[in-house]
Amino acid sequence: MRKVREFASFVRTITTVTSEFVSIHLPRPYSYSSVHAPDAIYLKNREIDRLIKFGHLSAAIKLFDEMPLHDVVTYNLLISGCFRHGHPERAFGLYSQMVLRGIRESASTFTSVLGTCSNADFSKEGSQIHCRVVFLGFSLNLFIGTSLIDYYMRMGLDIVALKLFDELPQRNIAVWNLLLRRFCELGQFEKLLGSFSKMQLEGVEPNGLTLCYLLRGVGNERLLDEGRQLHSRAVKIGLVESNIFVPNALVDFYSDCRSLTEAKKAFECIPLEDVISWNSIVAVYADIGFLSESLELFSRMQFWGKRPSIRSLMAFLNLSSRTRNIQLGKQIQSCALKLGFGHESSHLQSALINMYGKCFDIESSVAVYESISVRTLECCNSLMTSLLHCGVIEDVIEMFGLMADEGIGLDEVTLSTTLKALSMSSPTDLTGCRLLHCCAIKSGLGFNSVVSCSLMDSYSRCGHVELSCKVFEEIHSPGVICFTSIINGYARNGMGKEGIQMLKTMIQKGWKPDKVTFLCALIGCNHSGLVEEGRFVFELMKTVCGIEPDWKHYSCMVDLLGRVGLLDEAEKLLLKVPEKVNGVSWSSMLRSCRIHRNEIIGRKIAKSLVDLEAEDPAALLQASNFYSDIGDFETSKQLREVALTKKVIREIGRSLIEVKSHC
Template identity: 55%
Template sequence: MPKLLGVLCRKVPAIFRRLHLDSYYKTDISELIFLNNRAIDNHIRSGSLASAHQLFDEMSLRDVVSWNLLISGYKRYGMPVKAFELYSEMVFQGFSESPSTCSSVMSICSNNGFYFEGIQVHCRVISLGFCGNLYIGGSIVDLYMQSGFVDDGLKFLDEMPERNDGVWNSVFRGFCKLGLWDEVIRQYSRVKFDGVVLKDLMVCYLLQGCCNGNFVIQGEQLHCHALKAGLVESNRFVANALVDFYSACGTLIDALKSFEVIPYNAVISWNSIVSAYANSGVLFDALECFVRMQYWSMKPSVRSLVALLNSCSKSRNLVVGRQLHCFALKLGFDCGSIHVQSALIDMYGKCYEIESSFNIYEECFYKTRECCNALLTSMLHCTCAEEVVELFKFMVDEGIEFDEFSLSTALKALSGSSFVSLTSCTLLHSLAIKNGLESHIVVSCSLIDVYSKLGQVDHSHSIFEGLRSPNVVSFTSIINGYARNGLGRECLKLLKMMFRKGLEPDRVTFLCVLTGCNHSGLVEEGRRVFESMKSPHGIEPDQRHYSCMVDLLGRAGLVYEAEELLKLSFVKDDSFMWSSLLRSCRMHKNKVVGQRVAKRLMELEPENSAACLQVSNFYHEVGDSELSMQYREIGMARHLVREIGHSFIV
């Protein structure tokens, strides 16, 4: 009977008020407080938070439960500031908190960014002697992890006498938020020693760590543990996490298998498999799943639409992209989702439809950072450097928050433009320092690049020296800067520094080093670097590396060696390289090799006016006027006219 009355009171508040008043005069003080607390709880459950607070204010006597109920009510209905104010008033009035109070308040602080207040509550917990409480301990760990104080969080974790799955979930959630994927896997081994049973939420966090940290083997092992625990077939969130994991690893077959075992394929499941195909570049398979999803009356979400649009961007598929745009218009996603708008801007930009990108940007009600970044990259892709700088200036003037990608895109546009100057570069550099973005790799590499293009290699070097943990990309940027300015020996020094730091250069790094050797005439050093690519580094030189070596050898007068290298390479039919070698033969007046090179060039480019003219000039340079005139007449007979250059300078 009391249980039935409680249900009726929650459903019909008027019934409760009458019962509450009837019993008010029939009870002693403790029972009265109990009835009032129950009344507050019923008001909160029925959604009448104002009525609950009014009753709380009318209570002449309260206990800790009264305060806990109202604090939890404000927390439940998304009013954390009011909840914390109530807690402060509770302490001020001399009420001693219960473990439930501290746990609830710590949760409010960690979930809403009240980190300083949370640390104060932690001090209060210590004074009350509640640190040994499992739930309070989990809330404290969560607070420190969410606030970025990882060391403090792990220190408190070590001091806890007992740890359950909720505590470890707080740890893994913090690591995932901060992008510390290595730590996710490292700390998982401690979970096993604690004897904690693997549950669904923990598996999802761990799979996210394996996915983003590229820990394929550990992810597969975790899949086995989840299967053994019976979490895959019974829990669609775990199955969806497995779909995301395998799609990120590029194993679509395993992603599809994980999708097929989901007991009830909800929208989130379909979104996962559509995104898996789209992110792997299999656009038409993704579209097939997208159509099947709607056949089963599943309405697509923003996630699947954005994944498909991103796939269209990568494959430059404008036709499908436009169809998806129409679909977004039909569902109302184009104006209701910043993510869809940004994906549309990016898709049209990658397909060189920059006017369409700009039109969508203009239709955005809020000019957010995401939309601005999409338009910035689109305009840079379409070589609209001046417009990129103007848009970035608009972001700064209008107070639109920019990030490292916005600034990096503006610097790239500036470095590739005709109006680049040391003043403009310094202004953007100052902006990066002011906003704390200079330490980001993308910004520092862009600054190194633009300063080196201006000949300010010292500035580039100082930025590089300021990096705490330079990676392969930052090393490649500074090496390219030195190579651009003809400082080949500095390039070689930096390459050795990479080896000392245990970094493995990629093919772009080697290309930059070879370019530096080429510009500095370092033949022996360039030859050693080129030979070291295959062994011990296991990198097969491509067309750019061979072109650089042919040019290096040719400039040094080693045209015989350059010819042999070109003949034996897989790029032996590249007319550009034979043209480069012919220029070297002409420069060193080597008629023997030059005749063979000229013959090969004409075989590859018989209809090219520039090739005919180059061969004619070569023979004229080595003193064979007859052959020179002959090739010139061949060009004239074929009506080959060299295209006249154009200039914007008036």
Template identity: 55%
Template sequence: MKSRRLPPFATKIITILTAKHKPLQNPKSNPRIILLHNSKEHNQTLITNNKTLNNLVKSGCLSSAIHLFDEMPHKDVITWNIMISGNNFYGFQQKALYLYTQMVYDGILENCSTFSIILSSCNNAGFYKGGLEVHCRVIVQGFSRNIYICSALIDLYMKMGCWDVATKLFYGLKERTLATWNLVFRGLCENGRSGEMLRWFSYMIMEDVEPNALTYCYLIRGCGHERLLDGGKQFHSRVIKKGWLVSNIFVANSLVDFYSACGSVVDCERSFDVIEPENVTSWNSMVFGYAANGLLLDALQICRRMHCWGKKPSARSYAGLLNLSSRMNYLIVGTQIHCCVLKQGFDMDSVLLQSALIDMYGKCGDIAASVCLFDNLPERTLESCNSLMTSLLHCGVIEDVIELFGLMVDESIGYDAVTLSSTIKALSTTASASSTRCTLLHCCSIKLGFGADIAVSCSLVDAYSKCGKVDVSRQIFGGLHSPNVICFTSIINAYARNGLGAKCLEMLNIMIQKGLKPDKVAFLCVLIGCNHSGMIKEARLVFNSMRTDFGLDPEKQHFSCMVDLLCRAGLVDEAEELLQYPPVTDDPVMWSSLLRSCRILQNDNVGRRVAVKLMDLEPDDPAAWLQISTFYSEIGDFETSAHIQDIAVARKIGKDIGFSLVEV
């Protein structure tokens, strides 16, 4: 019988099994075994230390965790991740970034968790330069396609305002999850791009990604920011179909905030009525909503009902009431709300209420109370300093605004766009306003990354135009990526101030072509520019287009500007015709201005009618009667002039005699 030949691998196995084995050596005498044994001990010790380190961080003992971390002889990527994450969680982002740098220097390679944590830390602290460096490391290490890291990078670039880069990263993902879409919607809200939400939402539906309750919270809040009532109602209907209106309190509260932001009080009340009365957030949303829409009595009524239900208003509700008091100049109401705040114990704890109280007293004209509140604060924050600064600016205490800015710099409080904008406005209104001072703050804003901020840019446009540097104002405006109505109004006002009426009209046309709707302030600036340039025909077109094309009713300032322009051009008949319309038909100042023009132009036909109208409007004003008497005298009607004087004497109309008072 022919023997079967074994395959090679079987021969090798038989050889190993039949071989004579040497007796096992003592592990202590084998260097290779010793090394393996020590490595196992080190690994076990490292795992144990990492567990202890993680427990210390989670329990809040960060100092003990740091002490253990410093004493550990061996550290791996998990050890560094625990410490970086712990410092980031407790607000020590700078320390987290330092630890990450040390980790890279020690030659420890990052993993997905490392990049996600450190990018979050850079984002939270505003360390955008460090975030860009981390992005380079992500590309080098080959993690640029990881969905979690890419989500963190998208969030970083959206916070930086680099929307194009964030969009490119987003579309570069192979798979876009619901969490990534929610991140984009949050970024749209925070970056003032809520108007694009409907378009992005349609893309999300096309990719068959089902939105959740958090998605609708972002969408509804974004519609509230942009006052997109129709879009918000569409999301409201979707929420009802999904059943989240009853099951998810956050969605229900977002609807209350949305309708209050859009000024739809009836829909706001309906959304509030379907929420259970035990929910405090909805009550506070209603208080804030009523206050935001100027309904003070309704807001106070809700507060009273809250007390009946055993609920307490939050700091946000009180802040809304205080802001309404400052807007409406209700000092007494604001003082009463301050008393309620003191009883609740909010005044020393809430930065929001501290700022609202300082702002309320300042905007109501009691600047001494604002300064007193600021001086008694346990800690001066950026928000409280900004509130005092805007209050001082509102009350015209310009020098103190500049002094407060110096105090914020000296005490290392810091400053933001509001601080810089207020300081630039203050500098532009001082008697010693100069382009040099504006340039210094301009450089400061660029250095700190506020060069593209809308508020700072508009203040700089206004400040440079007051100094006659219209070309610099235009350059700043041209540097804005997406200027809004306020930006266009600022540059139009800059041209109007310097008598460039044609430029005002040009910017108005560009503004309309971009799809922006000019407001009443923008039209007023254009009319002022036309007035300074004597552009009568163009001013008529702009004035008429306010109502016909944009549905805006002209106010007193618009009529005043047109009347002044027509009087300068000698068209007193047309000016008189304009004064027949409300709201200026009973304005004695404009009729007096028209009478002055009739006197200069020797137009007795219109002047006589204006004189009669002015006597009806100002029966007891000696200045008006003197002006009328002078008018008749200058047109040669001395008899009527004397008659007017006799009537004034008979009615005992005369100027009050001035007197001096000296206190010793």
């Protein structure tokens, strides 16, 4: 919002803008002569264009320096070339020189420079370029307006971009595609389809890029019927045959909807020589978990001389991570090296680090990280999550410090992972949580939903649920996950009534709780002994929200009823569980029978627990203790002897005590 307010202030003063532009370091001045013919500049411009296209930027700059006279085309070529070859500072220097020498910009000038401004380091210069556009009367130019909209969208200033979009006197397919791309990136499906409808009403025909964005949007929502309609539309206007990207998008769409038959049909319509489609279908089968089919396609692909891409390899590595198939991961790593990918792909290295971490081979994960010459934020985050997954908590926190020292930067994954590590440390470090909260605010991630949820979880684990509430109140538009996090924080601190009230508020605001939300609310009722409230939540889940409880919800209700002595009701509920119940529910029920000395129900529960968890020594010992309490010492002795032949490990409990020192 701060950026939006700054832009609004800029708009109010834009009428007073002068032609002055921020001066960047300029090259040496030139001496101009009027005797040179225009065709000489034209020939030099062609030569500069040729050099830039072949990647010889230094030679192009040298030729530019030798020219006694330049025109707008000369500057446009070189500014665009500097931007294309990764020299934005030099591009801005040339643009400043051009303005100060009185050479009037063309539409191509503005689009090139605005493309450079999309880099976050040059956001201020982008606003200045906008000033220049208005000053020279280019505000209604469609070509420049499209570049400005693209710039503001990349900067995250969507309100400004939409205002400029509405002010355009006419809109072509390029500017509509920008809007569709942004809504697709943000996951705003309704706005995506709404914009497409408006585009059609204006008589603008979609192209291949339009359908790719739409197919990605409906694929993310898994709307099979809507996607089929788009498929029919693409066939009708001939884009399936003429645009290779559309059938590839169809393969991805049907795969997202888990319609493999239609995905394969879409793939078979693509020419054999198209390498993109091969990598798409291989990645699709790997993503879904069909290992043998994806490996067969991977082999066929190479048989036909098609080179696998990073996407194919990453799909296999992600499958290895999900299934913890380290052997497959090692083979894919060898394949990547053989294909010549090496260490230049940070995405591939990040996937390798993550794969070894998920397979609990943290040594290999660290080895891949140390082999990387340029350590990116993505690779650092992957190592942090791997360390956390393997329980190396101290190294996660140390990794955060190293990233800060080396200037790698941080994002929501970095902060969330570090906060999770602090939460898992013993005792939970409140000071560390506060420091990370400050880092989040300073880096502009203070209102990020992922970071906010991690902060709420960390503060509630420290016993400071009031700080969790403060974080929640500062979220602009809390979603289901944010509500679930604060309800979980209340539950963890025995504040069941507050959790129920937050659940009601959530529903009143139009959000639909999911299974995790209801489970957190039930846990809060359980810890607070709120029987009536627990029944209310359990029934609300089924009747109002249409969510069928699973064994975790039943187990929580059984424990709640058992704690207060409602053993008959708890037993009836336990027998209604629609799936196979694990030993947790029976163990909880047996504990309640021991507390309330109910021998009749207890015997039935103990027998069921022993039958269900015959290999669990802890369950056998619990049943043995129950039989000992009721005087059946023979059965108790038999169960104890069986339990002692198995390894029993008891987790030591601990309490959180915060000592405040007063100096």
